[in-house]
Structures are given as structure tokens and as C-alpha cells.
Amino acid sequence: MFELLIRRAAQVAASAGLLGATALLGQWPSGTEPHHAVLRLAWRLPGERVKLCHELSEEELARVPIHMRRPQECREWTLAYSLSVAVDGREVRTRTLTPPGVHRDRPLFVHEDLALEPGVHEVTVRFAPVAPAIDGALTPAEAEQVAAAVAAARTDAFDGALDFPPARVRMLTYRGAEPTLTVVDSASRAAGS
Amino acid sequence: MISGDSRRTAVAAAVGRAIRAVEAVFDRIYGSPLNPLYQSGVTAVLLLAIMTVTGLYMFLFYSVSQPYSAVLTLDAQWWGGRWIRALHRYSADAALLAVGFHALKMFAGGRSWGPRTLAWVSGMILTGAMLLCGWTGFIMVWDTQAQLMGIELARLLDVLPIFSEPISRTFAGDQPVPSSFFFMNLFLHVALPLGVTFLLWLHTSRMARPIIFPPRRLAIAITALLTLMAMAFPYPQLPEADVFTLPGKVPLDLFYGFWVPFAQRFGPHVHAAFWLIATALLLAVPWILRPRQANRRHPSHVIERICQGCAQCYLDCPYEAIQMVPREVPSEKSALVARVTPELCVSCGICVGSCAPMGVGPPARTGRDELAEARAFAAAHKLDSTTVVLFTCSEGIGADPALGHLDGVMTYPVECAGSLHTSVIELVLRSGAGGVFILTCAARDCAFREGPKWLEQRVFHNREAELKDRVDRRCVRLVMASRGERPAARRQLSDFVREVRGRAGSSLPEDVDLISDCSTAEVDHV
Numbered sequence: 265m266f267e268l269l270i271r272r273a274a275q276v277a278a279s280a281g282l283l284g285a286t287a288l289l290g291q292w293p294s295g296t297e298p299h300h301a302v303l304r305l306a307w308r309l310p311g312e313r314v315k316l317c318h319e320l321s322e323e324e325l326a327r328v329p330i331h332m333r334r335p336q337e338c339r340e341w342t343l344a345y346s347l348s349v350a351v352d353g354r355e356v357r358t359r360t361l362t363p364p365g366v367h368r369d370r371p372l373f374v375h376e377d378l379a380l381e382p383g384v385h386e387v388t389v390r391f392a393p394v395a396p397a398i399d400g401a402l403t404p405a406e407a408e409q410v411a412a413a414v415a416a417a418r419t420d421a422f423d424g425a426l427d428f429p430p431a432r433v434r435m436l437t438y439r440g441a442e443p444t445l446t447v448v449d450s451a452s453r454a455a456g457s
Numbered sequence: 458m459i460s461g462d463s464r465r466t467a468v469a470a471a472v473g474r475a476i477r478a479v480e481a482v483f484d485r486i487y488g489s490p491l492n493p494l495y496q497s498g499v500t501a502v503l504l505l506a507i508m509t510v511t512g513l514y515m516f517l518f519y520s521v522s523q524p525y526s527a528v529l530t531l532d533a534q535w536w537g538g539r540w541i542r543a544l545h546r547y548s549a550d551a552a553l554l555a556v557g558f559h560a561l562k563m564f565a566g567g568r569s570w571g572p573r574t575l576a577w578v579s580g581m582i583l584t585g586a587m588l589l590c591g592w593t594g595f596i597m598v599w600d601t602q603a604q605l606m607g608i609e610l611a612r613l614l615d616v617l618p619i620f621s622e623p624i625s626r627t628f629a630g631d632q633p634v635p636s637s638f639f640f641m642n643l644f645l646h647v648a649l650p651l652g653v654t655f656l657l658w659l660h661t662s663r664m665a666r667p668i669i670f671p672p673r674r675l676a677i678a679i680t681a682l683l684t685l686m687a688m689a690f691p692y693p694q695l696p697e698a699d700v701f702t703l704p705g706k707v708p709l710d711l712f713y714g715f716w717v718p719f720a721q722r723f724g725p726h727v728h729a730a731f732w733l734i735a736t737a738l739l740l741a742v743p744w745i746l747r748p749r750q751a752n753r754r755h756p757s758h759v760i761e762r763i764c765q766g767c768a769q770c771y772l773d774c775p776y777e778a779i780q781m782v783p784r785e786v787p788s789e790k791s792a793l794v795a796r797v798t799p800e801l802c803v804s805c806g807i808c809v810g811s812c813a814p815m816g817v818g819p820p821a822r823t824g825r826d827e828l829a830e831a832r833a834f835a836a837a838h839k840l841d842s843t844t845v846v847l848f849t850c851s852e853g854i855g856a857d858p859a860l861g862h863l864d865g866v867m868t869y870p871v872e873c874a875g876s877l878h879t880s881v882i883e884l885v886l887r888s889g890a891g892g893v894f895i896l897t898c899a900a901r902d903c904a905f906r907e908g909p910k911w912l913e914q915r916v917f918h919n920r921e922a923e924l925k926d927r928v929d930r931r932c933v934r935l936v937m938a939s940r941g942e943r944p945a946a947r948r949q950l951s952d953f954v955r956e957v958r959g960r961a962g963s964s965l966p967e968d969v970d971l972i973s974d975c976s977t978a979e980v981d982h983v
Contacts, residue, residue, distance in 0.1 A: 271486070278486045279678075283547075283686045290550045291692065294709035294718060295605075302703060306629035308622075365621070373623050433701040437631040450701035453630065 301428035303387060304435040305349065305376040307445075311342035311369055312393055312417035316406050341396040342369045343417055350388040351380060360394060382430040386423075389436060389445060393417040420445050466567075469746065473565035476558075477940055480902075484941020489899035492939065493679070496671040496901060497559035502657065503676050504552035507683070509650060511545040514538075516647070521639040524599040525697045532694050543687035546710075549591055551683065553712045556584050564742060566904055571753070572663060572776060572801045574743040579660040581739050583653060590649040591713040593642045601707045604628070604698035606714055612725040613732070630700040663801060664906070665777045755820050756802035757809075759795045763816030766791025769921040773811035775906040778802040805905035806876030810912060813922040815878060824878035831869075831881045835888035838867055842891040843958050847950065848882075850874045850908070853898030854940050860896070860947060865954050874898075875908020879915050879924035882933060892932045892957035894950055899939040909937045931960070 317338040325333050342363040349357040356378055364370045374391070395414050402410065422436055422445040432449065439446040476494075483492045493500055518538065520527040531538035560580060563569050569577040592610060596603045611624040627638055661667035670676055695708065709717055720728040738745075747753075759770075761784065771779045778801035781793040788794075795817060797808075808817045815824025840846070843865050851870045854860075860868065869885075871877050874897035882893050895916070897909035913935055914920035924933065934953045938946040 274486045278483075279682055283682060286547065286550050286554060287686065287690060289711045290546065291708035292711045293706055294714075295704060295706050297705040298703040300703075304629065306626065306631045308626070308631075370621060373626055375623060375626055375629055431703045431705065433630065433703065435630055435701070437629075439631075448630065450630075450699055453633075453701070 298431045299382070300379045301382045301430055302433040303349075303351070303378045303380055303385075303426070303428065304433050305347070305374050305378075305389065305437075306435055307374050307437045309345070309372040309374070309418065311363055311371055312413075313340055313342050313369075314396060314410055314413040315340045316402075316409060339398075340369075341398070343393040343396060343414065345372055346390070346392055346394050347374060347376070348390045349376070349378065351378070351385050353386065353388075377433075380428050382428050384425055384427045387426050387436075389420075389422040391420040391445075393419065466748075469565050469567060472561060476562055476565050480939065481941035484899075484939045489902065489937070489939040489942055490672065491675050491678070492899070492901075492941075493555075493671075493675065494558060494562075495899060495939070496675060497555045497562065499668055499671045500675075500679060501552045501555040501559065503670055503679060504548040504555065505650070505653065506670075507548040507680060508545055508552070511541045511548070512646075512650075514541050515545065519597065519643065521643055522636040524597055524639050528598050528600075529694065532691070539691045540684070540687040543691040544684055545594075546692050547683050547687055549594065550710065550712045551679075553584075553587060553591070556580075556587065560584065564746070567746065568904070570743040570747040572778070572803050575663055576660055577743050578740060579656050581736075583656045583660060585736070586649050586653050586656060588713060590646060590653070593646040593649070595710065595713060597639060597642050597646060598695075599634075599639070599698050600695035601698055601704045602695055602709060602714070604700065605704050605707055605709065605717055607698075609717055609720040609725075609728070613720065613728055616725050616729040628700050634700075663776055665775050666907075754804035756799040756804055757797045757806070757817055757819050759797060760816040760823075761786070761794050762788075763814050764790070764794045764812075765814055765816075766793045766795070767813070767921060768793070768795070769811045769813070770795050770808035770817050773907070773911050774808055775805065776801055776803055779808060779817075803905065805873055805908070807873065807905055807908055807911060809876045810878050810915060811922050812878075815880070818876075822872075822876070824880060827876075827878050827881050828884060831884045831888075834869060835885060835890075840867070840885070840889040842889065842960075844890045845892045845894050845950070845954050845957055846885045846890045848874060848877060848893065848895040850896070850898050852904045853902065854896060854938050854943060854946060860943075860950065863947070863950060863954060865958070866894075866950065873903070873905050873908045874912050875903065875905060875910075877912060879922060882916070882924055883928050886928060886932055891960065892934065892953060894953050895933070895935045896946055896950070897935065897937050899942075900937050902939055909935075913937075932957070 315338055317336045319335060320328075320333075320337055324337075344360055344362045346360050347357065348355060357376060361372050361374065362368060363372055393414050395410060398410070424447075426434055426447060428434055435448045436445045437448055438444075439448055480492065480494045483494050487493070489495065515531060515538070518527055518531050528542070531542055533539075563573070563577065563580070592606060596607045596610075608625065608628050611628060614620065614624045627634055661669075671679070693708070716728065716731070719731065757778070759779075766781070766784075768781050771781050778798050779795050780798065782796045783792060784794045797817070804819045806819055806822050809815075809819075809822060809824055809827065812818070812824060815828070818824065818826070838844075845866050847860060847866050847868045849860065849868060849870050850873055852873060860866070867890075874895055877895070882895075885893055895912065897912060898904070900909050903909055911920065915922050916924045916933060916935055917930065924930075934949070936946055936949050
């Protein structure tokens with residue numbers, strides 16, 4: 265009888281221990297309180313395209329099977345963009361964003377998280393198109409056409425002092441239909457939504 | 458010089474020793490029939506069933522447009538939703554724990570290669586599906602833990618060059634997390650368990666009579682204990698995820714999110730490499746652990762001229778490795794003859810014990826070979842009416858030399874008691890031994906699934922290849938015990954030795970030829 269009682273007590277204790285360990289490992293305290301803030305750059309830009317076309321001559325058309333003849337032959341590129349970020353006058357990020365996809369024609373996605381000390385920082389962001397590297401020589405007219413397309417492509421910049429509270433994220437993005445980069449955080453998004 | 462096989466075996470043996478030590482502790486506490494460690498696989502299935510039932514209840518309240526509010530609503534139901542959600546979570550954690558232990562045990566026991574490759578590989582895929590299902594479940598709650606896991610998983614997925622838009626962008630904050638994202642999570646969380654059901658079938662498809670659930674007492678105990686814990690300690694409600702706030706200290710489920718700190722520290726590429734390498738290694742275990750051809754045990758084969766077509770080996774084989782097929786050479790004995798599929802045979806030898814005429818078994822391990830060995834044993838030892846021959850499973854408790862040190866006990870190790878032909882028991886008694894004590898592994902811890910069960914039926918319940926009626930059953934004792942039950946087994950052995958000494962000895966008719974008695978075949982005797 266006494267042995268049975270001991271055994272039952274051991275069973276209860278072991279079961280409680282097992283369950284307790286399972287519960288503890290299921291909610292293990294992890295991570296530390298962050299003492300930094302984050303500047304997030306996040307936006308999507310549909311491809312800005314450069315297209316060079318030329319009319320086919322009679323001779324060129326004659327070389328092509330009749331069912332494949334088109335009056336124009338075109339080459340097309342989606343522009344890459346350069347992104348540079350400076351905080352308090354110091355460049356913290358520079359990179360060239362190439363359009364993704366097999367044909368390099370998908371929209372560009374910017375998603376950068378930059379850790380900063382909390383406080384007010386002077387933030388400068390430049391986002392500008394890069395002229396495509398084109399194989400072969402261009403005629404002066406074509407070179408002019410490419411330069412014009414690059415110049416007409418969307419270019420963005422942000423200059424301003426931003427306050428970064430600890431453990432918070434402030435984001436630069438395009439908000440709704442606004443054409444320029446805007447600062448968004450949880451408060452402004454809640455107000456906007 | 459240590460061969461590759463030895464190194465691999467040494468690793469598995471080290472893991473095996475650790476497992477056996479833990480099992481022995483559990484044996485002492487719960488006893489082998491209720492030791493949950495011997496039921497790890499079926500316990501995982503029970504927990505999956507609990508998750509299905511609790512998940513169905515929670516599904517009624519979930520909303521993909523307001524996931525966090527939906528969970529708050531559930532948690533407000535102190536009488537139901539709160540503990541049902543906790544039970545769902547505790548079951549999920551316990552299921553992964555059970556699966557992990559089950560896999561380790563199979564690894565350590567060398568039960569992962571050859572005919573068991575399908576079970577191992579499908580088991581690994583099952584575990585992957587469980588993890589995936591768990592992750593989608595955590596993200597559905599959309600609290601700070603979900604944010605941690607979601608962001609790291611998205612970064613991981615973005616390493617794969619298959620998505621037209623980065624998944625991480627979902628959590629950037631430039632737009633609210635869409636309800637379609639939560640719908641996809643919900644869909645996966647519901648659809649994956651259906652896949653798990655199929656994988657479970659595949660996992661057990663090479664087993665005869667697969668056991669799906671633990672014994673009723675254990676199932677009730679596990680369910681009741683988890684329910685009590687869920688009621689007493691429901692999971693705390695964490696703050697809602699906010700992509701504009703950096704998560705600080707977050708209670709993390711280490712069963713499903715053990716990788717999160719690693720991923721945060723080393724980034725998505727190292728994280729992806731970790732999963733790739735871990736998955737490849739785990740899936741390759743059957744080929745890594747497989748011994749060289751020369752060291753592998755040979756599959757059983759059937760001596761067709763002896764086979765009587767009784768189909769008992771076909772019925773008893775725990776791995777469905779034996780089929781009954783029409784004879785190529787017609788015989789008066791039967792139209793059908795047993796045939797072993799070598800690719801499915803694990804060489805357990807259980808068919809040896811099930812074949813009355815001793816016509817099946819791995820090479821040099823048939824019933825006839827067992828009888829020859831027993832004759833040699835009897836000739837080498839002085840057996841008298843006070844001697845007890847102890848047949849022990851070398852896979853289990855029988856490996857303990859202390860048991861054989863009892864006065865008047867002679868140990869006779871066998872690979873698996875399930876492969877012991879009953880004629881061997883009779884032969885030992887005929888040779889003068891006063892008793893036979895068979896110590897098998899615990900029924901649910903048999904390395905070959907059904908060894909102790911079939912042996913008990915052959916010895917005491919007249920299952921085909923039975924111990925003949927002329928053998929006095931008082932002279933035979935069968936005990937199923939695990940390592941933690943060693944003291945009890947030793948006590949029972951001592952009691953049996955005393956009983957045998959108190960008897961005048963067994964009375965068996967003289968001069969019975971055990972082989973011809975068991976068989977009608979005209980064959981050469983061993």
C-alpha cells in the first residue's frame with residue numbers, strides 16, 4: 265500500500281514536471297529590449313522603361329519570313345535605380361537596385377531597415393535612375409533618346425530631420441497617391457487608415 | 458582502424474544508451490505498459506487528434522480580417538475558448554516533443570534504413586508538415602510572437618528566387634497586412650493536417666496491424682492532464698503585432714520557433730543553409746546509417762518443400778514481407794506457398810517462431826538451426842530438474858548479465874524472443890531442465906513490434922506453432938519487462954526458481970523427434 269502511494273506520488277510529480285517543462289519551453293523568454301530605433305525605407309516602383317525602335321528598311325524586311333515582318337524593331341530595358349541614404353551627413357547605405365525577374369522587368373522593391381541611435385537625425389535619401397548598359401554602339405539620336413528617358417524617369421529625394429523614439433520604426437514610403445517620399449509611423453498610419 | 462559502419466553504429470549506440478537510461482527512469486515511475494516513451498509515435502497521433510478537435514472549435518471564431526481581435530474573443534471565453542486554445546497549443550508542443558523522441562529512438566535502434574526507409578523518410582516529411590502547420594498557426598494569432606516568426610520566415614522565403622514580389626514586404630508597414638495573407642495561413646493550417654493524414658498512412662503502410670492510438674488508459678491520462686494544465690495555466694495573451702514597434706522580450710515557443718534567435722543573428726542566407734543541410738542530413742539518414750552489404754543481415758527465405766501453406770508466417774509477419782503465392786512446383790501439401798519479399802524483410806526472425814515445420818527464416822536462423830543450437834547448449838551444460846534456463850532477448854533487458862547470476866539459472870540469449878521456436882523450449886525441458894523462464898522486452902518496446910505478443914500466444918494460447926500440450930505449462934514462465942523493471946523481473950525469476958525446485962520435475966513422454974513431430978515433411982534432420 266505504502267509502495268503504491270509512493271509510486272502514485274512519483275507519477276503525479278513526474279507528470280507535473282513533464283507538463284511544466286513543456287509549458288516552459290513553449291513560452292521561453294526570448295530577445296532583449298531594443299535600445300535602438302529603425303529607419304525603414306519601403307516602397308514599390310513599377311518599372312521605368314526605355315525603348316529604342318527603328319523602322320525596318322525594305323531590304324531588312326525581305327530577309328525576314330513574310331509572316332514575321334513588322335515595320336519596327338524595338339529593344340527595351342527597365343531602368344535600375346541607385347539608392348543612397350545618409351544620416352547626419354554620413355552615408356550609411358548605397359546600392360543599385362536591379363529590376364528582378366528573368367527578363368529583369370519586374371517592379372523594383374525597396375525594403376531597407378537601418379538601425380539608428382534614438383533621437384533626432386538629419387536624413388537624406390536619394391533614389392535616382394541609372395542609365396542602362398547597352399550592348400553595341402548607339403546612334404546620336406538613340407543616345408539622346410536614352411538620356412531623355414532616364415531624365416524623365418521618376419527621381420525621388422528626401423531631406424529632413426526626423427525624431428526616432430527608442431524601439432520604434434519610422435518609415436519613408438509613398439503614401440497613397442502622394443508623389444513624394446513621406447514619413448509614416450504607427451500613429452500616422454492609424455490616422456490615415 | 459575503425460570502419461565507417463562502426464563509427465555510425467557508435468553514434469547510434471551512444472544515443473541509444475541515453476534513451477534507454479531515460480526510459481528506465483520512466484519505467485520505474487509509470488511501469489512499462491503506461492510508459493509514454495514506448496508510445497511516442499501513437500502519442501503524437503493522439504495529440505494530432507486533440508489538435509483537430511480543438512482546432513475545429515477555434516475555426517468557428519477565427520476571422521481573417523481581424524485575426525487578433527478574434528483570438529481576444531476566444532480568450533475572453535473563460536469557460537471554453539481560453540483553455541481550448543491553450544490545449545491546442547500544449548498539444549502541438551507535446552506532439553513535436555513526442556515526434557522528436559520517436560525519431561531519435563528509431564535512429565538509435567537502427568530502424569531507419571532498408572525496408573524502413575519509407576517510414577523514416579515519410580516520418581521526416583511528416584515532421585516538416587507539422588512544423589509548417591505550427592508556424593501558420595502561430596502567425597494566425599498575429600501577436601508579437603507571430604510578428605517575430607512571420608518576419609523571419611518571410612526573409613527565409615525571400616532567399617528562394619521563386620516569388621515575383623518579396624514576401625517580407627507584407628510586414629514592411631507601407632500597407633496593412635492584407636486579410637488574404639491570413640486567409641492563406643488559415644488555408645494552409647487547415648489543409649496541411651489533411652496531408653498529414655495521408656503521410657501517416659504512408660508512414661505505417663509497411664506495417665501489419667499498425668497501432669494508431671495509445672492504450673485507452675494512457676490516452677485518457679494524457680488528454681486529462683493536458684486539459685487540466687490548459688485550464689490551470691492558459692497561454693498568456695501577447696500584445697498585438699505592430700510592424701512599427703521593434704519586438705523586445707517575447708515569450709517564444711522553442712518547439713516551433715527554436716530557430717528564430719539563430720535566424721535573427723545570422724541572417725536569412727545562413728538560416729536557409731541551416732534548413733537545407735538539416736533537411737538533407739535527416740532525409741539521408743537511411744543511406745548514411747545503412748551498413749555495408751557484407752554486414753547486413755540476410756532476409757528470411759522459405760524452404761518450399763517444407764512449407765505446408767498454413768499461412769501462419771504470412772499472418773504473423775509484422776512487416777507484411779511474406780505473401781502466399783501459387784506454387785511453381787505443384788505439391789499435395791497445399792496450392793499456395795509462402796514467399797518472402799526480401800526488400801520488405803527486416804530479418805527479425807519472427808517467422809521462425811511461427812512456422813511449425815521450421816521451413817522459414819533467415820539463413821542459419823531457422824527453427825532447425827535453433828534446435829541444433831539448443832542441442833549443443835544442452836550438451837554443453839549440465840541440466841537437471843533444479844535448473845532454470847533463462848531465454849532472454851539480447852535487444853532488451855536480457856542483455857543484463859546480473860540476471861543470469863542467480864543460483865541454478867543458465868542464460869540462453871536469443872536475438873528476439875518472438876523468433877524462438879516452441880520446440881526449443883520443449884527440447885530444453887526434455888534435456889533435463891526443470892523450467893524455462895522467457896524474459897522478453899516490454900510488449901510495446903519490441904524492436905520487431907510483435908515478438909512478445911506472438912510468443913505468448915504460441916506458448917499459452919495455442920496459436921499455430923504452439924507449444925505442445927504435453928509440455929507442463931507450470932514449467933514455463935514468460936515475463937515481459939523493460940530495463941526499468943529489472944528488479945521485478947529478477948524477483949519473478951527467483952520465485953520461479955523456487956517453484957521449480959519445489960517440484961519433482963516435469964514428466965514428458967520419451968523419445969519424441971521434435972522435427973518430425975512438428976512437420977509432415979520428408980526432410981533431412983539437422
